[in-house]
Amino acid sequence: MTHELSHLDALEAEAIHIMREVAAELERPVLLFSGGKDSIVLLRLAEKAFRPARFPFPVMHVDTGHNFPEVIAFRDRLVDAIGERLIVASVQESIDRGRAVEESGPRASRNRLQTVTLLDAIEEHGFDAAFGGARRDEERARAKERIFSFRDDFGQWDPKAQRPELWQLYNGRVRKGEHVRVFPISNWTELDVWQYIERERLELPPIYFAHEREVFARDGMLYAASEFVELIDGEEVFTESVRYRTVGDMTCTGAVASTAATLEEVVAEIAATDLTERGQTRADDRVTEAAMEDRKREGYF
Amino acid sequence: MSILHESNGNASADQRIAETELLRFATAGSVDDGKSTLIGRLLHDAKSILADQLAHVKETSERRGDGELNLALLTDGLRAEREQGITIDVAYRSFQTDKRRFIIADCPGHEQYTRNMVTGASTADLALVLVDARNGLVRQSRRHAAISALLRTPHLVVAVNKMDLVDYDQAVFDAIVEDFRTWSAGLEFAEATFVPISALKGDNVVEPSTNMEWYDGPTLLHHLETVEIAGDKNLEDWRFPVQWVVRPQNDERHHDYRGYAGQIAAGVLTPGEQVVVLPSGRTTRLAGIDTLDGPLQEAFPPQSVTLLLEDDLDVSRGDLIARAGEASPPTVARELAATVCWMSDVPLKPGGRYALKHTTRAVRAVVDDVDWHLDVETLAREQNSHGLALNEIGHVRLRLSAPLVFDPYARNRETGSFILIDEASNDTVGAGLIAAPSA
Numbered sequence: 001m002t003h004e005l006s007h008l009d010a011l012e013a014e015a016i017h018i019m020r021e022v023a024a025e026l027e028r029p030v031l032l033f034s035g036g037k038d039s040i041v042l043l044r045l046a047e048k049a050f051r052p053a054r055f056p057f058p059v060m061h062v063d064t065g066h067n068f069p070e071v072i073a074f075r076d077r078l079v080d081a082i083g084e085r086l087i088v089a090s091v092q093e094s095i096d097r098g099r100a101v102e103e104s105g106p107r108a109s110r111n112r113l114q115t116v117t118l119l120d121a122i123e124e125h126g127f128d129a130a131f132g133g134a135r136r137d138e139e140r141a142r143a144k145e146r147i148f149s150f151r152d153d154f155g156q157w158d159p160k161a162q163r164p165e166l167w168q169l170y171n172g173r174v175r176k177g178e179h180v181r182v183f184p185i186s187n188w189t190e191l192d193v194w195q196y197i198e199r200e201r202l203e204l205p206p207i208y209f210a211h212e213r214e215v216f217a218r219d220g221m222l223y224a225a226s227e228f229v230e231l232i233d234g235e236e237v238f239t240e241s242v243r244y245r246t247v248g249d250m251t252c253t254g255a256v257a258s259t260a261a262t263l264e265e266v267v268a269e270i271a272a273t274d275l276t277e278r279g280q281t282r283a284d285d286r287v288t289e290a291a292m293e294d295r296k297r298e299g300y301f
Numbered sequence: 302m303s304i305l306h307e308s309n310g311n312a313s314a315d316q317r318i319a320e321t322e323l324l325r326f327a328t329a330g331s332v333d334d335g336k337s338t339l340i341g342r343l344l345h346d347a348k349s350i351l352a353d354q355l356a357h358v359k360e361t362s363e364r365r366g367d368g369e370l371n372l373a374l375l376t377d378g379l380r381a382e383r384e385q386g387i388t389i390d391v392a393y394r395s396f397q398t399d400k401r402r403f404i405i406a407d408c409p410g411h412e413q414y415t416r417n418m419v420t421g422a423s424t425a426d427l428a429l430v431l432v433d434a435r436n437g438l439v440r441q442s443r444r445h446a447a448i449s450a451l452l453r454t455p456h457l458v459v460a461v462n463k464m465d466l467v468d469y470d471q472a473v474f475d476a477i478v479e480d481f482r483t484w485s486a487g488l489e490f491a492e493a494t495f496v497p498i499s500a501l502k503g504d505n506v507v508e509p510s511t512n513m514e515w516y517d518g519p520t521l522l523h524h525l526e527t528v529e530i531a532g533d534k535n536l537e538d539w540r541f542p543v544q545w546v547v548r549p550q551n552d553e554r555h556h557d558y559r560g561y562a563g564q565i566a567a568g569v570l571t572p573g574e575q576v577v578v579l580p581s582g583r584t585t586r587l588a589g590i591d592t593l594d595g596p597l598q599e600a601f602p603p604q605s606v607t608l609l610l611e612d613d614l615d616v617s618r619g620d621l622i623a624r625a626g627e628a629s630p631p632t633v634a635r636e637l638a639a640t641v642c643w644m645s646d647v648p649l650k651p652g653g654r655y656a657l658k659h660t661t662r663a664v665r666a667v668v669d670d671v672d673w674h675l676d677v678e679t680l681a682r683e684q685n686s687h688g689l690a691l692n693e694i695g696h697v698r699l700r701l702s703a704p705l706v707f708d709p710y711a712r713n714r715e716t717g718s719f720i721l722i723d724e725a726s727n728d729t730v731g732a733g734l735i736a737a738p739s740a
Contacts, residue, residue, distance in 0.1 A: 002531055052554075167423045171729045189395050
């Protein structure tokens, strides 16, 4: 009998270990949940790490107010089904309180404003660790980030002052006001995530599967027509069979034309695609070459 | 509602992408030795680079006048790196082929070299040492091989790169192999393989080279896909550091549930066996191995599981569960000797105090003495009178505030390693490999 783990089992074991370390060593962790596939995987990993007990931390969603309604409905059902506590931090509230200023124009997005709401919520609740579903394969700046990513008083990431990570020995020590972002699925790829979802039979929000939607084309991507987006002259709304590869705001998340309606069909499409997830669907990374790096330094997820 | 997604059951098994084995390997090198080009070549030829990434690299290559496609740009992560053409920190990259899933720890070599190489090697199954065919075995290659041996990375590949620049000459390759074998006679590797390549031209990286008919070994990728790693784990001892106690409260169904969660560091655990909880030394029986997916009949490293014990003992985080009556039981002690790699600008000195994290236990440690330090290229011991400076590796004796339960690093990487933390800055300042007890 051989004693080998498959790559998914090895990645899962690593992620469970990371979550338990955080629960044991930090006082007030929180799990950041977006309703997207990566954070759905995080919830399953938390179940694997802590059941039959409840999670030793709450789940928090930073709600921009521009989310897909299907995703919000899914979020509420899922958190309720697993019996955990949900905190919603609202970007609208940050705007109302004057902490953040709404962008204007046809390309307006609340993407950047999330950082203000997130950092305020971390401070308000006194969280010293926040789990996120970021992966190193998403983007080049991520490849350099540690699994335990230390943030200073201002929530900033300093790529030159990262703690070395040796063996499975993580150093999560923080002072008051500081926190660590922890990425248990750092080493997973998009395909790993989809394979895991398929294997674990995880339910996803319906927008991940092909559906008819009113969309318009901009910058070579398809965007959902919604009350949050102004059309630019010449842009027309049409109906197309699409699915989403990532879930962000309706204003900056592109859809891909697809007829893949089941998990198996989506996994087959992902395995055969020749475009990266962010390159194909995220306007927020296209602005400058170092877009993600800049946002991370400011305290983005 | 159910959180399960109901499959329609139409997909046949062969349409699924198979789960494969995970191999972690570490590379190290400086700007000029072709490391970034090699990694770019591996990712590119293994078809792990997608069209938009490639388009971006092409565009940047042309803008910078690098020629048609500078594969090294695929791995430059941060703006400062792109501007200065350097690499700042260890980067982790994934790719996969039909045969295996790979994680590369890509360690820069110019600055902080020892710290980065030690970090990359600590989790690696295999070290990929690059040698420039024109220069032979230089400091950097020797240092990487030596550190990999010290960290007991089980497998070594020496890739002799830039063979295109020496006319694919077999004599050059043979001389480097011979030189390496002579130099490394004292180092311990389970296995070492030598491959002549050109990362720039693609010879022997993924596809066999037509320029080196004299070489009949595997291509680099073929070797990475097939090298046997399942035997590297310690399956003899039982080592289970308790990480987290699972105690459902306010839940009638699980009122008496008490599980000990953790990741298995060694051994094939099976319920029914007699176990000992250390450091207390109390014994009981392993009643079961629990997971969310149900109980297991056996579990092995690196699985994360929850153990159920027959008796209600006082077990908490930091304890270690081993099999009772083992031939090589772990050591329980309040002092230890270790090889320490120092990672801080502030030197380690006798009398220094640090927090020490070992498995799931944290204690305080005082440095009693620094016996010697190593020449990192030869692993020769040198007399020490100054402590350990940044990037130095030396033999240190520590006294501990509470007992640790450990093994020699040579026997178990997980229970034989620790980190030292500066309690003022909270930085990780040292990496320790516990020595075997001196005879």
